[in-house]
Amino acid sequence: MSGVEFNRRLEDIPVYPAAESYGGDDGLIKLASNETPWGPPPAVIGVIQGQLESLNRYPDPAKSLLRRRISERYDVPIAKVAVGNGSCEILLAAADALLEPGAEIVYAWPSFSMYPHLAAQAGARAVTVPLDADGVHDLEAMAREVNASTRLVLICNPNNPTATALAIEEIDAFMADLPRHVAVILDEAYVEFNLMQDPGESIDLLARHSNLVVLRTFSKIYGLCGLRAGYAIGSEAFRLAVDRVRQPFSVNALAQAAAAEAIRNVDEVERRVEHTVIERVHVESELAERGLDTTESQANFSWVSLGDRDEEAVVAGLADRGVLVRAGAALGEEGRLRVTYGTREQNNRFLAALDELL
Ligand SMILES: Cc1ncc(COP(=O)(O)O)c(C=O)c1O
Numbered sequence: 001m002s003g004v005e006f007n008r009r010l011e012d013i014p015v016y017p018a019a020e021s022y023g024g025d026d027g028l029i030k031l032a033s034n035e036t037p038w039g040p041p042p043a044v045i046g047v048i049q050g051q052l053e054s055l056n057r058y059p060d061p062a063k064s065l066l067r068r069r070i071s072e073r074y075d076v077p078i079a080k081v082a083v084g085n086g087s088c089e090i091l092l093a094a095a096d097a098l099l100e101p102g103a104e105i106v107y108a109w110p111s112f113s114m115y116p117h118l119a120a121q122a123g124a125r126a127v128t129v130p131l132d133a134d135g136v137h138d139l140e141a142m143a144r145e146v147n148a149s150t151r152l153v154l155i156c157n158p159n160n161p162t163a164t165a166l167a168i169e170e171i172d173a174f175m176a177d178l179p180r181h182v183a184v185i186l187d188e189a190y191v192e193f194n195l196m197q198d199p200g201e202s203i204d205l206l207a208r209h210s211n212l213v214v215l216r217t218f219s220k221i222y223g224l225c226g227l228r229a230g231y232a233i234g235s236e237a238f239r240l241a242v243d244r245v246r247q248p249f250s251v252n253a254l255a256q257a258a259a260a261e262a263i264r265n266v267d268e269v270e271r272r273v274e275h276t277v278i279e280r281v282h283v284e285s286e287l288a289e290r291g292l293d294t295t296e297s298q299a300n301f302s303w304v305s306l307g308d309r310d311e312e313a314v315v316a317g318l319a320d321r322g323v324l325v326r327a328g329a330a331l332g333e334e335g336r337l338r339v340t341y342g343t344r345e346q347n348n349r350f351l352a353a354l355d356e357l358l
Helices: 008-012 042-054 064-074 087-098 115-122 139-144 168-179 199-205 236-244 254-263 267-288 310-322 344-357
Strands: 081-084 104-107 125-130 150-156 183-187 212-216 230-235 300-306 336-340
Touching: 008 115, 042 254, 064 081, 064 230, 064 254, 081 087, 081 199, 081 236, 087 115, 087 150, 087 183, 087 212, 087 230, 104 115, 104 139, 115 150, 125 139, 125 236, 139 150, 139 168, 168 199, 199 212, 230 236, 267 300, 267 344, 310 336, 310 344
Parallel strands: 104 125, 104 150, 150 183, 183 212
Antiparallel strands: 081 230, 212 230, 300 336
């Protein structure tokens, strides 16, 4: 395509730092993308199989069944439920719908690697606010950055990559003081793993704050990241706006059906949370025994301080031993690694590989 002139904004859009060596199933232990180690529950697989023969039809553009199930699960009007091809699609659509040159978006840093794309794709200004010393959002500092140009604030709770969480009361207080013209997306991709909060509590905040959007995903606890499905609950105006900027068939038929079934598997979610929390305690205490500090995790991963060790060498050494984790440098802070919890066996393989390197 040499000679073709692309949109100049392209130069500002970062390349998403996806984990390497993720394609194929080659016996690697994949602890680099905050997935869960379990596949979809059997009932979900059954529903997916049931859809295969009607793939000659377009998916439901209104995503009615999935939106209805989400609305029933959280007792919110269906008109306020948006679903997307992964929650990332909703983030990007929100940027399209809310931002423009001259507008500002505020978010903490380090946080989810997709966030820098939002301002860049819209030609807006990104205002990043450092996390506090414990890797937690500094909401007071974020509030100070809000002005008449601010259109969007992102709060990632629990935060990726630091795994830390804010108390729901702090978010409520932040919202109460915020001008109503500013939309807030509360990104709760890991909410189920957060023992500080019941998943219904942030939904309750919606009744008090009309500018709040709760963003969630089927990629993590539900084990469906390969299909891509996420959802947002906010105002009807927010749903209509993000629907306006996307193609009508963005959520494929298998994803819609699978997610609609997955959200009914409440017992399975509880079982998975329990396993994850057991592994969290195991990995964190083993890391502590090795003198490696972590931030306080409320997610399915740990943010590990490597002190003065060579981060690149540790991450590469783990990869040489078949264990994939993420280097802190790729996620916004050097001298760290982010490791997702797998099964007990996978976690012990990670710890054993680490022992060989330290
Ligand atoms: C904080 C956060 N939000 C959103 C997502 C994206 O999820 P999805 O697969 O639904 O696009 C992730 C994925 O890692 C994440 O960490």
